[in-house]
Amino acid sequence: MPELPEVETVRQGLLPAMENRRISHAEVRRPDLRWPFPPRMAERLTGARVTALGRRSKYILASLDTGQTLLIHLGMSGRMTISGDAPGSFHRDHPLRDKHDHVVLTMDSGARITFNDARRFGAMDLIATPAVETHPLLAKLGPEPLGNTFHAGVLARAFSGKRAPVKSALLDQRIVAGLGNIYVCEALWRAGISPMRQAGRIGQARLETLTQTIRDVLAEAIEAGGSSLRDYRQADGELGYFQHRFAAYDREGQPCRTQDCDGVIERIVQSGRSTFHCRRCQR
DNA sequence: ACCAGCTCCTGCTTGC
DNA sequence: TGCAAGCAGGAGCTGG
Numbered sequence: 001m002p003e004l005p006e007v008e009t010v011r012q013g014l015l016p017a018m019e020n021r022r023i024s025h026a027e028v029r030r031p032d033l034r035w036p037f038p039p040r041m042a043e044r045l046t047g048a049r050v051t052a053l054g055r056r057s058k059y060i061l062a063s064l065d066t067g068q069t070l071l072i073h074l075g076m077s078g079r080m081t082i083s084g085d086a087p088g089s090f091h092r093d094h095p096l097r098d099k100h101d102h103v104v105l106t107m108d109s110g111a112r113i114t115f116n117d118a119r120r121f122g123a124m125d126l127i128a129t130p131a132v133e134t135h136p137l138l139a140k141l142g143p144e145p146l147g148n149t150f151h152a153g154v155l156a157r158a159f160s161g162k163r164a165p166v167k168s169a170l171l172d173q174r175i176v177a178g179l180g181n182i183y184v185c186e187a188l189w190r191a192g193i194s195p196m197r198q199a200g201r202i203g204q205a206r207l208e209t210l211t212q213t214i215r216d217v218l219a220e221a222i223e224a225g226g227s228s229l230r231d232y233r234q235a236d237g238e239l240g241y242f243q244h245r246f247a248a249y250d251r252e253g254q255p256c257r258t259q260d261c262d263g264v265i266e267r268i269v270q271s272g273r274s275t276f277h278c279r280r281c282q283r
Numbered sequence: 284a285c286c287a288g289c290t291c292c293t294g295c296t297t298g299c
Numbered sequence: 300t301g302c303a304a305g306c307a308g309g310a311g312c313t314g315g
Contacts (some may be wrong), residue, residue, distance in 0.1 A: 002309090006308080075292095076308055076309055118294065119291085121291070121293095137310095163286085164286060180309070182308060231294095232308075272289080287313105287314095287315090288314090289312085295305105295306085297303100298303090299301100299302085
């Protein structure tokens with residue numbers, strides 16, 4: 001499911017169709033996803049103009065001229081795609097509805113934005129804009145990994161004394177926001193750090209390296225339009241391409257790509273999640 | 284406080 | 300074109 005690069009790619013794809021556009025019609029086709037939708041969501045969205053389309057961690061935030069902000073989370077299988085009579089449309093010739101099309105926003109341009117989520121782990125909420133930062137889903141998030149407030153000192157402080165494996169620590173959204181299973185595996189491989197290593201036992205120099213590999217892998221993935229494994233699509237329906245550049249994730253049994261390393265990528269399970277790593281060059 | 288495991292849901296892949 | 304088990308990118312909750 002969508003991690004930070006996928007959500008950012010979707011946001012960028014939605015931007016021309018949504019920003020400074022008015023929602024002329026909102027259709028909400030079921031009462032809930034992971035949680036119930038906020039009361040009267042369709043009515044509250046209808047007529048609102050989207051003044052900005054932002055992102056925090058894996059959440060898309062649409063600021064509305066009604067003083068509210070629409071929070072969108074794609075969960076594991078959520079898609080936001082554009083269709084209808086608009087540039088960048090997805091399936092312009094196949095406007096048929098899917099049974100997992102849960103919310104459809106029709107913009108004043110004629111573009112339709114469809115939220116499709118087979119597994120329904122996604123979520124939407126409407127928040128008074130001044131209260132966005134204190135929303136329960138956002139309040140405890142750590143720094144944005146591509147922002148200025150993320151640096152090795154942040155990791156050093158957060159990891160200090162931590163006995164949990166660094167893999168688990170990086171998945172903790174309170175430490176750094178937006179990483180998921182794929183990009184944690186990739187960043188640790190690039191940094192040459194074992195996913196099993198206790199977070200509190202990584203030296204300063206290696207934390208500097210890790211900070212940089214996290215930034216690099218996320219930026220490259222955004223550049224490639226994200227990673228499409230199963231459900232993920234960009235807003236225009238295109239696949240992402242970063243999966244072709246995975247060095248660790250989903251490469252069990254394949255040769256490690258580190259220069260001069262003759263190791264093999266192994267799959268282990270940590271906290272119930274697959275981890276892919278090379279035990280020879282990740283220490 | 285910390286951490287591992289379970290859970291929500293559907294659908295795809297794998298093994299019989 | 301059968302069936303059941305296992306697995307999947309998130310993240311809140313429970314209980315040790």
